[in-house]
Amino acid sequence: MNTRLSIDSANASKHFYLEPLAPEKAIGNFNCSVGEYNEYLVEDAPRSQKDHIAKTWFLRELRTDLPAAYISLIADAIKLSFTEKELHDLNYPFKTIPAMKIAKLAVDNAFAGKYKGLGSLMIQTAERLAWGCNNDYCACRFLTVDADIEHNEGVRTFYEKNGFLLNSELYNKNRKTLSMRKDLYR
Numbered sequence: 001m002n003t004r005l006s007i008d009s010a011n012a013s014k015h016f017y018l019e020p021l022a023p024e025k026a027i028g029n030f031n032c033s034v035g036e037y038n039e040y041l042v043e044d045a046p047r048s049q050k051d052h053i054a055k056t057w058f059l060r061e062l063r064t065d066l067p068a069a070y071i072s073l074i075a076d077a078i079k080l081s082f083t084e085k086e087l088h089d090l091n092y093p094f095k096t097i098p099a100m101k102i103a104k105l106a107v108d109n110a111f112a113g114k115y116k117g118l119g120s121l122m123i124q125t126a127e128r129l130a131w132g133c134n135n136d137y138c139a140c141r142f143l144t145v146d147a148d149i150e151h152n153e154g155v156r157t158f159y160e161k162n163g164f165l166l167n168s169e170l171y172n173k174n175r176k177t178l179s180m181r182k183d184l185y186r
């Protein structure tokens with residue numbers, strides 16, 4: 001029997017709060033299924049944030065104050081084919097359209113065993129931050145991600161369930177990732 005509690009934007013604040021990475025604050029033994037994503041938190045995430053290369057947000061459980069999930073976000077620009085531009089009704093001559101990219105996203109295994117929907121909640125969090133950026137600072141039409149199929153074969157399904165589409169410029173050179181996008185306004 002699956003007894004995981006479903007978390008969504010309606011009940012998230014009863015159990016979790018969001019805050020940016022603060023080097024002085026403990027991250028506990030964050031452990032998702034991809035070792036590289038755990039190691040990233042130790043040195044690369046604080047360094048990237050200090051150098052304004054990637055901003056990391058933690059979702060912390062209210063009861064334990066431990067990070068249940070994290071997401072690192074960066075500015076991006078996405079190339080769309082003619083057909084893709086038509087699909088999004090973006091009839092502009094520019095080669096690229098502004099976007100916000102999910103550079104890293106992970107959910108801790110122990111919390112994934114307790115709660116369902118944390119990965120999706122982190123995507124909704126990124127959407128909210130991108131909408132805020134549009135409202136107050138600068139334009140950004142898409143959320144983008146290079147979905148890591150090397151470490152997580154099913155991750156394409158996860159992003160599709162969260163409204164992402166495959167880009168026509170699909171793969172990186174090593175074909176370890178799938179380039180995907182989500183329109184923030186359609």
Ligand SMILES: CC(C)(COP(=O)(O)OP(=O)(O)OC[C@H]1O[C@@H](n2cnc3c(N)ncnc32)[C@H](O)[C@@H]1OP(=O)(O)O)[C@@H](O)C(=O)NCCC(=O)NCCS
Nearest residue numbers: 032105106107116117118119120147148152154155157158
């Ligand atoms: C990928 C990851 C963030 C998903 O987080 P999560 O909390 O399990 O996701 P959710 O509970 O929000 O899942 C949403 C839906 O996607 C599905 N899904 C999640 N991961 C999936 C996978 N690997 N394969 C197929 N479907 C998947 C869920 O079953 C769920 O479907 P449902 O709504 O029909 O029940 C998490 O598994 C993780 O941290 N993985 C390791 C790091 C990683 O691969 N990060 C992504 C790199 S781009």
